[in-house]
Every structure is written in structure tokens, then in C-alpha cells.
Amino acid sequence: MENAKILVVEDDREVANIIKNILQNTGFNVPIVVSGGEAAISATKILKPDLILMDIKLEGDIDGIKAAEKIKQSYEVPIIFLTANTEDDLLEIASETGPLAFIIKPFKAKDLVVNVKNALSQRKTIPNKIENGSFAFDKEFNNSLKNTANYIYTLEIRNNYPFIIQHSYGCIYVTGYSLEEYYSNPLLYYEIIYKDDKQIFIENLNRMLCRDLVEPFEYRIVRKDGSVRWVRNIPIPRHDANGELFAYDGLIEDITEKKVSEEFIKNILEAVDEGFVVIDRDYKIISANRAFYKQFGMNSETVIGKKCYEVFHKLSLPCYETGILCGVNHIFNMGTSHAADCHYHGDNKNQLYVETKYYPLKDISGNIVSAIVTMLDRTEKKKLEEQLFHAQKMEALGQFASTVAHEINNYLAAMTTYAQILKMKINKNNPLFKYVNQIILSSEKIAGLTRNLIAFGKKQELNIRPINIYNLIKKSENILSTLIGVKISLEIIFRPSLSQYKELIVNGDPDLLEQVLMNLAVNARDAMPDGGRLIIELNIEEKDNSFINSFECSETSKFVVISVSDTGIGMNEEIKSRIFEPFFTTKEVNKGTGLGLAIVYRIIKEHKGYIDVDSILGKGTTFRVYLPLFEK
Template sequence: MGDVMSSEKKFWTWLLVISFSFIILLITFLLFIIFPFHIEQMKTRSRETVSHLQFVLPKLNSADRQQYLERMSKVAQDLSYLLLMDRQGNALAHSNPERVGMNFDEAGLRKCLATGETIEQIYIRDADKPSSPYHGEKTIDILSPYYSSAGRIEGAVNVGLSLAAIERAKMHYISVSAAGTILWLIFISVFAASHIRTMRQKLATDNALIESEAKYRFLVENSSDITYKLDIEGIITFIGPQIRRYGFEPEEVQGQSVEIFIYQADVEQVKEILRKSIKSEISTVALFRITDKMNKIFWLETSGSVIKGEDGRLMGFSGTLRDVTQRLQAEKELSDTKALLMTAIDQFPAGILVADAPDCRIRHCNSELLSLRGNTTDELLNIPFPLHSERWQFYNTDGTPADPARLPLTRAILQGEKVSNAELTIMRSGKEKRILLTNAAPVRNSEGMIIAGIAMFTDITDVKRMEEQLRQSQKMEVMGQLISGIAHDFNNMLGGILGSAEILALKLRGNPDLKSYIDMIQKGAISAAELTKNLLAYARKGKISSTAIDIHESLREAIALLGRTIDKRIEIRLVLKATDALITGDPALLVNAFLNLGLNARDAMPTGGILTFATTNINIDESYCQSHPNMNPGLFIEVNVSDTGTGMTTDICEKIFEPFFTTKEFGRGTGLGLAAVQGTVQEHGGSINVYSEPGKGSTFRILFPAERNTGAASAAIEEDLVRGTGCILLIDDEILIRNIVHSQLTELGYDVLLAENGEQGIEIFRREQEKISLVMIDLIMPKISGQETMKRLLAIDPGVKILLQSGFNYSEGMDELIKTGAAFIQKPFPISTLGRIIGQIIKGL
């Protein structure tokens, strides 16, 4: 700075010495050289101020912008005003704070915003406001657009250079010239003062620019994004220190082509983006990959625009880089998860309805529910809950229109209820009444807030009709055949549901929020499987699981459940005297049987009483077994379930185990409870009898064969997946089962070949038998049955390993098939069971 001032002093000293000799030349110099130069300097400073404000102001908040303009106005005295406007011409900041918020929309501004060019024009201030102190003031307006971080034009910076100041300078120089030699010294002093003032203004502007650059440097170095600049050849001229995250130093990258870290496959794409951006001079947003020094791939998002010089010539390209790797990965995982869930919902054999909280607007329904609704021109989605019943034609079971506020889905969202097994009716196509079993639950986020609700509608119309028909039937065999068929269909559907849920659970181990929904689906499917098992127990068509269990534990579990449900006035007593309490059977069916007996006893004691469960060991001889063909002589466990209730007559005792017989009022009992108990007992090789008199209570005497060969209950099945390798041929006519089992086998590590019927499976086996390790066959298929398919495969290769599967339980008719070496698995089966059984067959695990 000292050198500059000294140089200026010498200049003016020499100017004074030689000025007397060149007075005429000096006058000419003043009027035609110095004066135009002075004016151009004022314009240049104004342009520099515009460029400076264009770069700095958008990065400041509103308060800092206003203060900054006021300070600039004080040091830039040649300028009439400084102004920052938005796209509508509203003043966001003004060197005169009283004019902030005024609108300055005019043709020059619109042209500037439309073309993105800097506009210079003559402007008459407040021409339509005679009372304004600035009325009629002429200025040279310089307008230039400013851009957002995304490269969009957000408004304009405006600097007004006063023409009055220019005119005053002109008159000043004319006066000085006219004064001639006499006033020359005065002119020199004035000009010197003017020049000094100009230098001071430039110094202030330079200092402000240095301060602005310091702030910009701070922002660049402390931002998570990477700032960069390229020349028009794609050479990096500047890059932020954040590039170190990828193993590069800024110094080694600067001066290199952008190809230095761009993923090879994306190089041409990036070059093309740069070429188009530079050619079209528009802002660019793009995605591409880079590799760090360890060759790890990252996704970056760039946002930038071209750089122009003061002469409008293209200088290069500048912008920012943002690492979006984790965002893209999360978006992909979310998209995949959503696709899986939506596929599961759309393929689900029951109707599904999903609504948002808190307004209960329906967001999604699956094709099954649309099929239940039938043809309609009504809008069914995005409707408020008061219209749910009207649009979806929901009615109560008594035929009255359902109250929208009491619909299961509405209750789940607004009240947070989990509604189970609520019955509704729906009018299909406005004329066919269908009965729906409805389950609904709220969907909560990680904070426990309800964000949606989901309802499942199962069409039970046909089931209801079958129940009505079965009420008239007295033949257990007919009921058994019917229920077995239903169980097969249920097990097939449940296999798809449970398998889908397990695959989703495995893929969503890192997402506990979504996994909770999968757990609910699994629990529902398992509960449905237990229901199927109970149905088979009613008909005595199922085969119990061969598990050594302590019957005392089953009694304790049943009593624990009863203690939470029955009247507290009923005292429950447990008397365990049996020393050999182990039997072979199904613990779930036994607990269910004891629960049924306990609930019947509860109904017989409406005012309270005593309910007793007692056990003892007895030996059964041949004479007793002759009247009970399913029993063999030996040691038995006797279970007595007694109550002090109302008792029963002899006629009722004779009919008590008949299916559909009930003494309860209509709607409170199905008449299947004790029939199921009898079926369970007989499936366990035992017998049941009842002893009762009116007013003296009832006692149910149950005998189970004791198990002496096992010292403890069998261990729980290991839940860890047993994986393996090899090729498995899956033959099943159900596409849902094929898809789900295919996913399970793939998860377990096996290659899978699929066939939709026996003929196709045999043909595939002929071609690929060398690499096939195991064949899975569904027993119930059209065209060629599973048994016939198995026989033909054994004819081709007697050593082929076969695993039979069915929605029906294992039955004695399958014994001949099993003797050939085949194994059997009951649908639905979890992936852990499937893996264990296949491991036993293929590897002998």
C-alpha cells in the first residue's frame, strides 16, 4: 500500500512541473482523455460491485444482506443505490432500508431474468411518484442475475450509477478547462483529490472483496459437499479438501482430468454431460460413480453451472459434489422391501385394505378385495372414512349399514385397537351378499405413533354355508372329509403365507420396523395352522405329532390360560398323583382339549364353584380294552376334570360328544368343542367318558396310555437353518407353493428345478437325473397324482430320494409309500423344518 501512495505522489509532482509547458495539450487531455477515463472507471467499479454482490449476497441471510448493502453504499459514493431483487422484482435488500419490500419490476429486469444476461440501461427513478425525493433522477442501471446452489436463477442484483454525478464531473472538467492556466493548479488539486478518493474507494472495495473471499473459503472448507472448478477441457482447477475422504489430496487432483477418480464405465457419460452443459450454458444436475484409492465405488451427485469471464467468454465449469451412496442404497432397499410387501399383499388369498392415519383415507387394496367388491363405478381409493361403508358396501351381519366409525379398520387407526375375527357382510356388485371375517390392526412407527392401519378380509361365505349344512349332518365321516379338504386348501395357502413371511424376515433382519409386521404375519399364519390342526382333530382325520410330553405340564398350561379368562368366583384345583405322567402326543391338541373341558365347566357354574383337574396311574386289563378297540392293555394315566356345576341328565350325557350338539343358546356354542376333545383323546390312543347328575356337577374321565420308554420330553426343534448344496426338483401344481418353496430352497443353498404337474416333472427328471439330489412331490395334483408320479420316478431310478408333501395330514394310506424310502412333510412347513428334513434325506444329518 505504501508503494502505491508514493508512486501517486511522484506522478502528481511531475505532472505539475510539466503542466505549464503543455497547457493546451493538458486541456485537451482533460476533456477527451481523463474525463472519459473517469466515467469508465465509475462504470467499471459499478460492474465489479455487481459481480461482487451477485456472488456474496445470495449466501447471506436477510439481515446480513441489508447491513452489507448499507455499508457498501457508504463507501461507493458514485452509486445512487444498491439493490437485491427476487424474480418478481420485490426488493429483498436495498441500500436505503426504507425501500426494502418495494417492487421494481420493469422490462430490463424481466429481460435479465429471461436471458440470464447482464443488462445496462438508462433508468428514471420514481417516474410515477412526483412526491418522491428521487423523482426523475436518472441512473445507469446495471442488472445481473444471481443463481441458487442448484444453478437456477433466483433474482437479480441491481446497481444504479447516478447520471447526475457524471454530469457534475463533466461540468467540473469543462470549468477547469475554461479557466485555463490560471485555474490549472486548482484543477490539479481537485483532480488529485478526486483520484485519491477513487483510490480509497477501490481500496474499500478490495477489502470487502477480500473479506467476502475469506467467508467463501470458510464455507467451502467446512461444507460436507465438495466444491470444484473445471476448465473447458475438463481439467480440475480447484477442488475442496473434502476429496480427502476418498484418499486423494487436493494438490494431486488439481491439474488432472476429471477421469482421475471417475468410475471407468461412467467416464464418457460425465464427459458428455460436461460438453452439453458448456455448449448449452445451462445448469446441470447429474449422478455418477467414482472410485477411491482402494477401488471402492461411491455414488456422487453433482450440481453446477458454467463460468463466464467479464467478456462473456466461457471459462469453465463449477459446482459441488455430494456423496449420495447411502441415500441411494437406502432408497433401493426401501423400494425392494416395498415391492416385496406389495407383492405379498397383492398375492395374499384374502382381501387387504390399507389406510393412512389419522384421516383413514384408503391408500391401497389388493385384487382379492376388489374381487369381493365386484363391479362398480364408485371411487374406492383415497376416500374419507365416512364414505367407507357406502362405497365398499359394508353391512353388519343383521343387514343394517355398518357405522363407518365402528368399522375394524377405523377402530384400528383412530382408537389403536387390534380387531380380531369381526364379521361383516359386503354386497358384491350390489346384489350378492358375501360374509367377511375381518381382522384389523394399527401400524405404528418407531416412536409408537399410529401411521396407518391394515385390515384383512377373508370371505367365509362358503364356510358359513358349509357350517349350516353340517349342522344338519349326523355323520362324522362326512364332516371329516369336508374338513380335511378345507384343511388341505388352508395348509396350501398358509404354506405360501408362512414361507413368504419367513423369506421376508430373513431379508429384513436389519430393519426391525418392517420385521415386526412380518412377525405379525407369521404369528397369524401359525395360528391359522393350529386352527387347521384343530379342525382335523374334530374329524379325527389328523395324525398327532409324536412328541414325548409331560401331561402335567399340559394341564398347568391350560390352567394358566383358564385363570386369566374364567370368572374369579370359580376356584381351580390341581391334584397331581400320577407318578408316570409322560405320554406320546401333541401338546397343543392336549392343551386345547383341557381348555375346552374347563370352559364347559365354567359355563356350568355361572355363580361360581370348584373346578378340579386330577391325575393318577391305573392299569387297564383286556376286558376293558374289548369295549374300547383303540386301546391296548397296560399302564394308563387317568385325568379327571370335575366341576360343582348344574350337572346334566342322562339323555344329554349320551349326546354330549356328538358334533354340533349343544345345550347353549343359539350363537354361543358350535357343538364342536367336546367332539374335538373326544377326537383328540382317541387320536392319542385313549378314551373319555362323562359322569353327571342334575345339581351334582359333572366329571370327565380321560385315559391316556403312559409312555415309559422316555425319561424326558423331547427337545425343541433346532431353529437354526440347515443349509446344503445340490439340485432339487419341485413338483407342485400350486404356483404360490412353487414360488414360495423355490425361495425357501434357494435360501437354504439349493439349486431348484420346477414342474407344475407330474408329467412335466417326470420329463425334467429324465433329462436332469444325473444332477438331481432330491425330488419333492405334492401328493394332490391334477392329471397324474403324487403317488403315480413317485412310482414312475422309482421305475426310472430306484435310488431316487423323494420327499412327499401335502396339505393333508399324514395318514395310514401313506405307509406303503413311505416303505419305499420316501419321506413326508406336512404343509405348511417353516423353512427350518424343511432344511432339517432335506439335510436328513440328502446328507443323513
């Protein structure tokens, strides 16, 4: 039973590989896997297997049942049928060929091994229909091979040189050349190999001569009629009584139609913009297209053969075991297509927002064998939607703040007036005088706050004129240095490419834009209590229409970009998402109103610009102000 040779006949390559791995890990020898009935007949002649595991449903004209019938006519090899179809009629027909067992898919590895061991232990003694040292079957079997479309050959190794000493009738079907032509020209087969594939053939031939394990390999040949065909070469080693390799018996099958079909499907998948992956029942990714690799910033080495939950979510367990809704699990359990919006992790650790659709892929028996997942990266769209929502929310908050400020002012005016009257009527030596004075001071602070609210909540009358941003920043340098204090260094960087600083013109209100710089500087200062660096950079960027339309910017495509960066404490995503909201602050009570950045946001919007922020917790923050470049 040990080292028993088992022929696996399965047209689903993934299932075939699973079976092969299970059997080889158990100690059995699986020298070949074929996918069709004709190939099974030919491989039986070459291999002389101790057992055949064969799927009932196979590609091609000869299914598993017909192949078993033909094999049984000349060779009493035990057969176990594999099937995912449990219909009584089909199993009854298959039973007529005398299989030792049926294995129903999907199956457990333990069940497969038990059935194989039982079959081998019950195996009948095979009649000696095979001549010792030769692969000539009886006349009836050889005659049946004349009608097969596969090309069987025997390659003998003499003094480390290969010689093809036998050709089957299948050489005519595959190559168009007759037996006589092959025997008269020993190099004919090498000569018909397509020129671009000769190196592949030579490399595999060298491995055969070096006694290396040779897997089936594919290449192209040029038939006698001039047509180019794809073939699959399956070499099987033959050893003498001492275990020395002395020959190979091989099977060459024409796979052109299958190859063309695969290439056609591959070209379609490579042409689409959607990411496309195929995931098997073990949650392994078995295929992916170019768009997927581009979206996720990955390559085949980091994806193919890996678990989908490891690749997409960086998890060690399937999603459904961790409480995450799993679309692939839904396919295998429910069998229905569906769509979902999911968050995935790209290779650069960034989180992607992906529009995902799941489809079941079924075999010819209607069983779901894998899940097809299409993915369209909507991260940028989602970001734009969130920013648009934020802008609308800010607009509503601004209107609300302005209304509240006006109401407060009405009461504040009366309160301040009466406090001033009371102050005039009380002697300075009166103990109540200082309390009245405090009321007036507090009222003035409230008045300043309401002015900020009103400024935030309504479009202001802007003193718009062409401004040279370079000059504005240089003019503000002394003020900014004073604001941030001596513990923080101020660095102003102008890109070398911006040689013509006089051309950095924007239409704006100089006082308000200076206020933007000061507010951002103060915000940076407060983020660096122990000191640090404040860096202001000036640049020009060109943006497309999607940027302009999404943020309601000016119609110009060129923007002056002012970047204000600090080396402070940074902030997390939650804080960053609320940083421009009025009254939102992370400072201590009485340390800030939470309006500084909200006012900055409002001023930039009124200048038909846009402000963005990036931050890394513990490393610092960068605000980028985009202002439309004024072009004459």
C-alpha cells in the first residue's frame, strides 16, 4: 500500500491539487493529474496505476463513466468515483462500471484517505497484460488508442541524451505529422516547437535529464498545416529494477481551446477598471486581476494563495468568526449574489472604502466551488462626500451661530448699558465698584465672542484685491515669530521652482488672509508646549475638475498652496474630523473658544479656496490652504 501509484482525474484544478496534496502527505505517490476522459485512458496505459480517483463529470466528449468503461475493458485497475452530484440515476449508471466506492464532494481529508486505503487493500490481482519493461497493452487496448486525440510518447535516456523511441497514433491528431515522419526524423518534434517557446521546452528537458521532478508544462507547437496550437506535456518517469531512471513516458494533449478561453477571460478581466478576485472554499485567493493589484498596492506574491481575511482585513481568523459581516461566507452558505460597501486595508496600511459585489461560481453540477468578488475603490468618492457633508454642516452651524450671536447681543447691549450707568453712580471707594467693573469687562469679552460668531456665521464684506502671497507671508513673519514665542523656531520655505514670486497672485482680502496665518500659527503653538518647529511652505499645484467641483472652488485649475506644519502632538482621526467645527476644542476650559479654526475655514471658503489637514499622532500636523491663482 505504501508508495502506491494513484492516478487523479479531475477537471477542477483546485480540487485536483487538494486531492494530490492530501494523498502525497499521507505517503501515496501521485505522479500525474489529468483533467479529461481521453487523458485518463492514455495515462492509464503509461502509468499502470494501482488506483484511479476519477470525477464522474469531466470536460470533453468522454466523461468519467465512459472513461472507466474503456479502462475496465483492458485493465483491471480499481476506480473510486468523485462526484458532487448525488442524483440516483447518475449514481446508478456509474455503478455499472464497478467502482469500489463513491466519494461525495465536498469531502474531508480523513474520509478520502480511508476510502483510498480500503480500495487498495481490496484490490484484485491485476492480470499480467503488460509485457515486462514495455508498455504495449493487448491488441484491443492499443486499437482503442488509435481513436484518442492525445499523443503518447516514450523518451529514453542514453548516455544522458534523450531519444524518443515510441510515438502513438495521437501524434497525427496533435501535430498533423504521421508516425513515419517522426521515425524518419528524430528531431522533428523539437523542430515544430514554436520559436518563442523552445527555451521553455529545453529547460524542462534538462530537468528531465538531471532527474529533477518535472511537473506538467505548457508551450506552443506549429502543426503541419501551419497553425499554432497550445499543448500540455505530462512526463512520467520510468525506473529499472534498481530504481534508476532510464526513460520517460509522456502524454501530450492539445489545450488550445481551453487556453484561448482562459486568455479571453483573462483579457476581459484585465481590461476592466474593477478589481477582481476569485476565492475558494478555504477562503484562499486563487486569482486576481491587474486592477485589483493597482487598487490595493499589492502584487501576486502577497495575494495568491493567501487567506482573504489576512489580505483584506489583516486578521488571523475568518471575518465571520470575529463578528465582521463576511460576503464570501454568505456566498458559500446562502448561494446568492449580493453587494456591500466594505473597509479594507491596502498594502500601504491606508484604509480603503470599496464597493464590493459577490457572485457564486458553480461547477457543471451546480455546486458552488468559489466566490467571485468584484471591487471598485470608492475611497476618493467617499472622502469627497464626507467633505461635502462637512461643508454643509459648517454652513448650517454658521447660520445657527450667527442667529444666536444676534440674540445675545440684544440682551448684552442692555446689560452693558445698565452696568455703565451703575458704574457712573457708584463711588470708586464703594466695595461694589469692582464688581460692576468686572461685569463690564466680562461683557466686553462676550461682545468679542459674539463678533467672532457673527463673522463666522455670515459672508463678510471682503476687501478683495490682487495680493502677492509671497509678500504677505514675508510681511507677517515678525508678527508670527512674536505669536509663537522663543521656544518655537519659524521656518519659511519657498520652493526653488517658484523663481517668479511676483506671479504668486491671488484675489483676496489681505487682512483676513493674515488672520488665517495668525490663527494657524497660534494653533500650532498650542500644539507644541515644549517647543518645536513651525514650517510655512509656499507652492503651486494644479487640480482637476473633480477637486474644483467637489469643494466649490474657483474654476481655475491652478492653486497657490500655503502649507503650515508643526512638530507638535498631532491628533487622531476623530479629532481631525471635527477640527473645523465651531466651539470644538481640545484645550482646557477658558483656554480657547473653539472658533479659531472655524473662522479660518470660513475665510478660505469665502475666498473660493479649500483647506485640508493631515496629522500623525505624536509627530505633528500640516494644514494646507488652497487659494485660486490669479491669472491675468
